[in-house]
Amino acid sequence: MTRRGTDCGLAFFYRMGMVSGRPITEERLMINGVWLFIVNSILLGAGLAMDAFSVSMANGLRDPGMKTGENFRIAGTFAFFQFLMPLTGWFCVHTILTYFTAFQKCIPWIALLLLGYIGGKMLLEGLRGGPEIETDSGEGPVLTGRELAVQGIATSIDALSVGFAISEYSTGMAFAAALIIGAVTLIICLGGLKIGRKMGTMLAGKASILGGVILIAIGLEIFISNMF
Numbered sequence: 001m002t003r004r005g006t007d008c009g010l011a012f013f014y015r016m017g018m019v020s021g022r023p024i025t026e027e028r029l030m031i032n033g034v035w036l037f038i039v040n041s042i043l044l045g046a047g048l049a050m051d052a053f054s055v056s057m058a059n060g061l062r063d064p065g066m067k068t069g070e071n072f073r074i075a076g077t078f079a080f081f082q083f084l085m086p087l088t089g090w091f092c093v094h095t096i097l098t099y100f101t102a103f104q105k106c107i108p109w110i111a112l113l114l115l116g117y118i119g120g121k122m123l124l125e126g127l128r129g130g131p132e133i134e135t136d137s138g139e140g141p142v143l144t145g146r147e148l149a150v151q152g153i154a155t156s157i158d159a160l161s162v163g164f165a166i167s168e169y170s171t172g173m174a175f176a177a178a179l180i181i182g183a184v185t186l187i188i189c190l191g192g193l194k195i196g197r198k199m200g201t202m203l204a205g206k207a208s209i210l211g212g213v214i215l216i217a218i219g220l221e222i223f224i225s226n227m228f
Contacts, residue, residue: 041180042184045184048181051155052155052185056192056193057192060193082181083179086178087174089159090163107158115215125212
């Protein structure tokens with residue numbers, strides 16, 4: 001939390017305490033400030049995780065019979081990149097701000113290209129009658145490590161910009177905020193995978209087509225919202 005944000009938050013709680021006639025001690029002020037930091041980080045994580053949630057649904061659609069380990073592999077990958085990107089942005093703001101600002105202009109294009117590639121591949125697989133990739137015990141298509149990494153980068157690259165929002169955080173606070181963001185993403189993506197699996201079972205052979213369309217739509221949404 002920034003010093004300014006901390007001071008404002010503590011002043012708010014102080015005023016509330018005086019209005020209610022219950023003076024707040026310095027210890028209570030610090031505790032309230034910590035809770036404010038946690039809530040802000042959770043809300044930030046939920047907002048950043050929406051693209052990863054949608055992609056998780058698409059992955060669930062693709063493989064309705066996905067095992068528990070695969071669920072955590074996919075959700076864990078998204079959580080890792082959502083944890084990594086804000087920290088990377090924070091580091092860039094404190095070291096190579098000029099170059100980082102210029103790179104921000106490329107973020108929408110990168111997200112569009114990566115998600116367009118993965119979504120287009122999934123769409124073609126669906127139109128051709130099924131993916132021509134290795135399967136796991138015959139239960140469904142395995143998402144390769146490369147595909148998963150591409151999805152993770154594409155859905156989290158926006159989080160680089162969070163480095164500006166938390167630029168006044170100390171190293172420890174930036175790490176804690178990123179950790180909370182990653183944990184929130186993990187939970188949300190596990191939910192997205194579960195929803196996708198249920199929908200995939202109902203849609204049968206059309207699931208890959210819908211999943212591909214969703215990925216392409218997310219790429220376009222990221223591009224348009226950042227460019228216009």
